[in-house]
Amino acid sequence: MELTKLKVGESARVSQILTDNDAKTRFAELGLVEGVEVLIVRFAPLGDPLEIKVRDVYLAIRVSDAKKIMVEKA
Amino acid sequence: MNKKIALIGNPNSGKTTLFNVLTGTYQKTGNWSGVTTEKKEGQYLLDKSVTIIDLPGLYSLTARSKDERAVIDFFKSQRPDVIVNVVDGTNLTRNLLLTTYLLELKIPVVIAVNFCDQLKKQGAVLDAEKMENVLSAPIVTISALKKTNVDKLMDIALSLDRVPYFDLKDNKSTRDRYAFLDKSVPLFFYKKNEKGKTFTQKIDDLLLGKKTGLPIFIVVMLMVYFVSIRLGGVFGGMIENAFNSAQSGVMAYFTAKKVPNWITSLSCEAVIGGIGTVLSFLPQILILFALLSILEQSGYCARTSFLLDRIFRSIGLSGKSFIPMMLGCGCTVSGIMATRTIERESERVMTIYLTPFIPCGAKTAVFGWFASLLFNGSAFVATAMYFLGILCVCTFGRILKRLKIFRDKSAPFILEIPTLKIPHVKDVWFVLKDKVKDFLTKAGLIVFVFSVILWALRNLGFSGYTYGDVKKSFLYIFGNKLKYIFYPLGFASWETAVAVLSGIFAKEAVIETLTLLSKTPATLFSSPFSALSFTAFILLSPPCIASISMASSELKSKKLTFYMLIFHLFTAYTVSLAINLLGILINACNRLILPVIIVIIIVVTLVLAIKRLKKCKKDCANCSRGEKCKRTEKHFTT
Structure with a gap:
């Protein structure tokens, strides 16, 4: 399921990243690779972007990109 | 023996702090990714033959962003003798990704695990010996801020000539590198699972919260603005008074001593008057910079990008464009420099084009002067100009977005949200010291030279010294030719024409020019609208020469720089024209x-x-x- 379907405070494991290759490399550099655990920290006051926690790092990504990140709940 | 040591690491891992400790200099540090945007060199305090190079932070060596390319170019052109890889210990795995690339360069590497004091607090344990075995490079745990183990790090770095033996064989993709790290990091690093929310998270619930985030943001921005303008205004007034009394004192003294007329005029009007006018804005600009650097170092700056991304996206930008624009309130040059962290090229160019529309410290000073001259010192002018600037950013952002050169949708928006930190007084102080120096050289040199040249052009003509008869001067003849361009904008006098032109050197010079050229600058403007049209022109016309040269070096293209100047001239002219026409319309309209x-x-x-x-x-x-x-x-x- 899509990362955005998770509720705030829930975490899951990334199963697939469906963005183009450039974006995928960029995500990977920041630690967001397939198999890693992500936690939804919060959505911005205007609903977008959202803050996630990956490997002790807090990252903000846009909802449109988050929809391309597939996760599986443990 | 001249050794070159390069500091490399992820953004915000503390390279610049370490650089400052090692070289004893003070470079700007901040708490967001991308404070260092170009390499800086310095000499090691304990051994002057050692050069230390601070490079912009990066995540890998794949040459994606401008910073990464700059670092790779640096490696190719001048190979450092030793790499000191600064690693954020609180976020080890992610930081070690870059390390796996560095270890393949066949250059000796020392790994400095930074923030060891924080690690201890978190109860984490790092087995340096095992880590050395895995990565085949020496490890030193340091705290750059508290100067722990920094000398030990340098001892090892200077005696090191062993090239690391590190080979991932065919598994060189980022994913494979992470797989390797995920497997090996637990071998030498143990960390307790954090229970509950961290301090940063608790504060962020307020700063970024659904209901509280935006109100807090607005309050913070208003406070920054009003404190710097109001408080700065008070101190500025004191400086101005001091210079005024100095001016009249010197004038009285010179007249009594029968000093030639032209010396009195040059020293009182040009030198004392010129420097005084500019210095009176120093407090305002200083307070603004102090507050902005506190926001930057606390980590709030990065958070504003998170809050505002949604709004900026509608004009083709992202939240990352906010930091350049906010720094642009202080100085357009630093604003344009901060665009380096924007990955998407089109967005970066657009931010460079639009940042000058945000009134910088110097422009704010011009508006403040206008307000006290024509509008009884009301805050209306400055506020109106801020809104006009923001309005222009939005409208022209939307227009530029549609142009072909600004359409590309590659890099995704990813922003690191740093841990909140309490800003160090020392860091804020050194940013300020830098700014004061900068401003004083500007006031002392540029404005001084400019005042003298202006005085000369005003008092000299084809027949030599004009004895105060302005109508014979070079400036009058030239300004009179130029003024017709501004006729449709409602401020067609030779003084204003020259003032607009002088703004190219520095925007402060506009005040300088008007006060020098006209005893009663208020009479130059027929109506409030013509004055507003003038201030709008100053706001939107091409920025000062320093900003233009910064923009051109950042755009790396003469064509794009030229387009930018045309774009700014066009915007300034049309907006001023619109304001003036509106004024005429309202004047012409009677009550019916x-x-x-x-x-x-x-x-x-x-x-x-x-x-x-x-x-x-x-x-x-x-x-x-x-x-x-x-x-x-x-x-x-x-």
């Missing part, structure tokens, strides 16, 4: 016509609003209009 115009405007907006409402929603599947919709055909086919 004005309501008619208001009614027409209301009717037109209502009609437009209704039309918009009636328009078919893009989401045809859920549209209730169904077949009645005029666009049905189109939508069914696509």
